[in-house]
Amino acid sequence: xxxxxxxxxxxxxxxxxxxxxxxxxxxxxKVRASGEPEAFNRDAYAKMAEMGWAGVIIPEExxxxxxxxxxxxxxxxxxxxxLTASPLVMNTVAASAIVLGGSDEQKSQWLxxxxxxxxxxxxxxxxxxxxxxxxxxxxxxxxKLSGTKAxxxxxxxxxxxxxxxxxxxxLVEKGDGVSLATRKLTDQRSHADVTFDGAAAHKLExxxxxxxxDVLDRARVLTAAEMLGMAQAVFDTTLDYLKQRVQFNQxxxxxxxxxxxxxxxxxxxxxxxxxxxxxxxxxxxxxGIDRAAIIAKAEANRVLHTVSNxxxxxxxxxxxxxxxxxxxxxxRARVLEASFGSSSQLNNRFxxxxxx
Amino acid sequence: xATQLKDDTQTHDDAFRNEVREFLAEHFPEELKGKGxxxxxxxxxxxxxxxxxxxxxxxxxxxxxxxxxxxxxxxGGLSRSQAKIxxxxxxxxxxxxxxxxxxxxxxxPTLLEYGSDEQKKEHIxxICRGDxxxxxxxxxxxxxxxxANIQTFAEDKGDHYxxxxxxxxxxxxxxxxxxxxxxxxxxxxxxxxISFLLFDMDAPGVEVRxxxxxxxxxxxxxxxxxxxxxxxxxxxxxxxxxxxxxxxxLQHERTNISGGGRxxxxxxxxxxxxxxxxxxxxxNGQLADAALxxxxxxxxxxxxxFLLTARRAMEESKAQGGVSEISSVLKKAGTKLAQERSExxxxxxxxxxxxxxxxxxxDSEMEDVRAWLFGKAATxxxxxxxxxxxxxxxxxxxxxxxx
Numbered sequence: 001x002x003x004x005x006x007x008x009x010x011x012x013x014x015x016x017x018x019x020x021x022x023x024x025x026x027x028x029x030k031v032r033a034s035g036e037p038e039a040f041n042r043d044a045y046a047k048m049a050e051m052g053w054a055g056v057i058i059p060e061e062x063x064x065x066x067x068x069x070x071x072x073x074x075x076x077x078x079x080x081x082x083l084t085a086s087p088l089v090m091n092t093v094a095a096s097a098i099v100l101g102g103s104d105e106q107k108s109q110w111l112x113x114x115x116x117x118x119x120x121x122x123x124x125x126x127x128x129x130x131x132x133x134x135x136x137x138x139x140x141x142x143x144k145l146s147g148t149k150a151x152x153x154x155x156x157x158x159x160x161x162x163x164x165x166x167x168x169x170x171l172v173e174k175g176d177g178v179s180l181a182t183r184k185l186t187d188q189r190s191h192a193d194v195t196f197d198g199a200a201a202h203k204l205e206x207x208x209x210x211x212x213x214d215v216l217d218r219a220r221v222l223t224a225a226e227m228l229g230m231a232q233a234v235f236d237t238t239l240d241y242l243k244q245r246v247q248f249n250q251x252x253x254x255x256x257x258x259x260x261x262x263x264x265x266x267x268x269x270x271x272x273x274x275x276x277x278x279x280x281x282x283x284x285x286x287x288g289i290d291r292a293a294i295i296a297k298a299e300a301n302r303v304l305h306t307v308s309n310x311x312x313x314x315x316x317x318x319x320x321x322x323x324x325x326x327x328x329x330x331x332r333a334r335v336l337e338a339s340f341g342s343s344s345q346l347n348n349r350f351x352x353x354x355x356x
Numbered sequence: 357x358a359t360q361l362k363d364d365t366q367t368h369d370d371a372f373r374n375e376v377r378e379f380l381a382e383h384f385p386e387e388l389k390g391k392g393x394x395x396x397x398x399x400x401x402x403x404x405x406x407x408x409x410x411x412x413x414x415x416x417x418x419x420x421x422x423x424x425x426x427x428x429x430x431x432g433g434l435s436r437s438q439a440k441i442x443x444x445x446x447x448x449x450x451x452x453x454x455x456x457x458x459x460x461x462x463x464x465p466t467l468l469e470y471g472s473d474e475q476k477k478e479h480i481x482x483i484c485r486g487d488x489x490x491x492x493x494x495x496x497x498x499x500x501x502x503x504a505n506i507q508t509f510a511e512d513k514g515d516h517y518x519x520x521x522x523x524x525x526x527x528x529x530x531x532x533x534x535x536x537x538x539x540x541x542x543x544x545x546x547x548x549x550i551s552f553l554l555f556d557m558d559a560p561g562v563e564v565r566x567x568x569x570x571x572x573x574x575x576x577x578x579x580x581x582x583x584x585x586x587x588x589x590x591x592x593x594x595x596x597x598x599x600x601x602x603x604x605x606l607q608h609e610r611t612n613i614s615g616g617g618r619x620x621x622x623x624x625x626x627x628x629x630x631x632x633x634x635x636x637x638x639x640n641g642q643l644a645d646a647a648l649x650x651x652x653x654x655x656x657x658x659x660x661x662f663l664l665t666a667r668r669a670m671e672e673s674k675a676q677g678g679v680s681e682i683s684s685v686l687k688k689a690g691t692k693l694a695q696e697r698s699e700x701x702x703x704x705x706x707x708x709x710x711x712x713x714x715x716x717x718x719d720s721e722m723e724d725v726r727a728w729l730f731g732k733a734a735t736x737x738x739x740x741x742x743x744x745x746x747x748x749x750x751x752x753x754x755x756x757x758x759x
Contacts (some may be wrong), residue, residue, distance in 0.1 A: 253754075259750070267688060270665050273665075293659055294657065344650060350657055353651070354626060356642065
């Protein structure tokens with residue numbers, strides 16, 4: 001864990017306490033059981049916003065606390081541990097798009113609402129099942145945006161979409177010209193294909209040519225922070241289980257075949273944490289963000305993939321049951337691995353940035 | 357008040373930076389630029405050029421090869437921030453620390469912690485100057501990973517010990533002046549029967565035979581000890597404390613093997629750049645072999661997150677005032693990545709990357725081949741990867757011993 005300042009420690013402790021006591025995985029089970037496509041608890045999100053979590057990266061003049069991405073990552077990691085279903089990650093990243101590229105008017109109009117939880121925003125970038133920001137067909141004519149975005153996360157709860165068109169990013173409110181087709185994925189969270197048919201759109205004029213890339217870097221890093229929490233939770237749960245499960249009259253934790261695999265996972269997890277924290281710190285420092293974001297997401301993909309598989313295997317048959325939480329982590333893991341860059345896509349991008 | 361303090365520190369640091377710059381300008385010769393011997397201490401003293409010797413002496417006189425060690429024993433007596441400045445300024449001009457070897461990496465820090473004042477006064481100054489080479493008498497033919505199984509016996513003869521036994525994998529034994537060793541002073545208890553003893557390598561009864569490794573080099577030796585007389589004053593700590601002291605020393609060894617900075621230096625250029633020289637590229641400069649490109653990027657990403665981890669371990673240790681628990685993974689992860697890189701160099705260069713001797717290979721190519729082979733030792737020595745896994749599982753994760 002990075003060396004934190006007092007503010008950050010308080011924020012993390014508060015998030016840990018809330019996630020553990022008010023939002024354990026049983027809360028996600030309730031969300032799932034409700035069958036609501038928006039797939040989060042509105043009261044819980046209101047509470048989170050009340051604690052200031054929706055405005056962590058939003059400047060103070062627009063109602064946020066401006067603590068930065070490292071702080072946002074701490075909260076997201078804790079919520080990831082208990083699979084708390086909420087639009088917090090997407091709302092934060094969408095808000096960052098407005099912070100980076102919005103006019104004063106756009107900032108005044110949206111940021112205070114996004115910080116207070118009164119409104120929720122999300123990103124609508126990709127147009128196919130594989131992340132590909134180069135392949136965008138969505139166009140804007142005379143302030144009207146048209147195109148279809150695939151698998152938009154947190155689409156059902158969103159009041160505002162940050163939409164990638166051929167010539168830049170646009171803000172589009174839900175309503176006329178915006179329709180959703182639910183795509184229920186294995187993680188049973190909110191995803192939808194969103195069709196924009198001449199919807200009123202307002203361009204984010206600031207931020208320069210790299211705005212989309214900059215926003216995606218933030219999406220990668222914050223997603224990786226959620227994945228870090230998940231990997232840590234699977235590891236901790238598995239370790240606890242190995243320490244109490246008895247076979248052959250032995251606690252499983254005494255078997256060297258399992259000890260060494262846990263040592264491997266521990267080492268992987270240490271690297272994943274360094275990579276994710278490195279990404280968060282890069283965003284706050286403004287230095288080397290693109291490279292740090294790839295490292296963060298690529299390591300998150302690699303390690304969570306392994307940990308989620310090993311978690312099931314080491315739990316044995318019980319890990320296959322719906323009654324145990326480890327399967328939920330596996331299902332959410334794959335959705336996040338595929339979001340904002342799979343491992344091979346990130347490798348390609350890393351090589352391109354390095355010039356080989 | 358706080359600002360004032362900061363300004364004073366700043367002025368102080370600037371003055372020190374100037375001192376370092378002047379020192380480097382005066383003493384660091386152009387011809388040694390960037391030629392730091394990464395395996396200093398494992399290499400023979402015969403390789404040392406006159407310029408190298410002069411540079412070593414200049415640094416040794418200041419104690420700057422051991423910048424943070426106490427001045428009273430010949431160290432630099434610098435604060436951490438000053439040591440950092442020294443590092444930065446040396447790196448800027450391609451200078452490197454000529455004082456190396458096991459004395460600095462392992463034995464010195466351990467003696468500073470456990471030695472008597474007399475022992476420190478006797479041994480530390482010569483380590484700081486790089487005059488005396490130390491070697492490690494730990495492993496034995498039947499005590500590798502099971503190190504506590506050592507059998508070399510030191511018999512109490514009143515004013516001295518009489519030592520008999522055999523040590524192996526004695527790094528640099530053929531060039532060393534002195535040895536720090538684990539010996540058995542009692543057979544009644546496996547761990548508590550071990551003591552930490554120092555002896556001279558030219559003492560009667562010490563015989564050294566270099567072992568040729570698969571890399572063709574002989575950095576390790578067998579050391580035979582027959583009726584070697586060792587004065588009682590050479591015992592570090594008390595009889596029976598050898599295991600505790602010896603383990604502490606191994607912590608220093610692990611930290612050094614995995615030290616992110618050193619490995620980063622060893623890693624040198626990016627694999628992608630090397631591949632662009634040896635492999636076909638597209639018009640846009642991308643490697644034509646997409647699978648190789650993926651493999652290299654994947655490696656470089658993991659390598660970068662390892663470096664971030666090494667840095668984090670250091671920051672956490674500083675903040676907590678103790679060794680961070682992730683330090684335990686650095687040796688295991690760093691050595692594995694270094695091996696992987698060596699394998700990838702071969703993959704990139706093809707058969708040209710497997711040259712053994714002759715003019716048709718670049719020196720750097722052949723060095724990489726030897727390093728690839730010798731690098732296999734890194735996951736075995738200093739506590740093998742399997743031993744590291746045991747340490748992590750039991751001490752960090754609290755997984756129990758088999759009943």
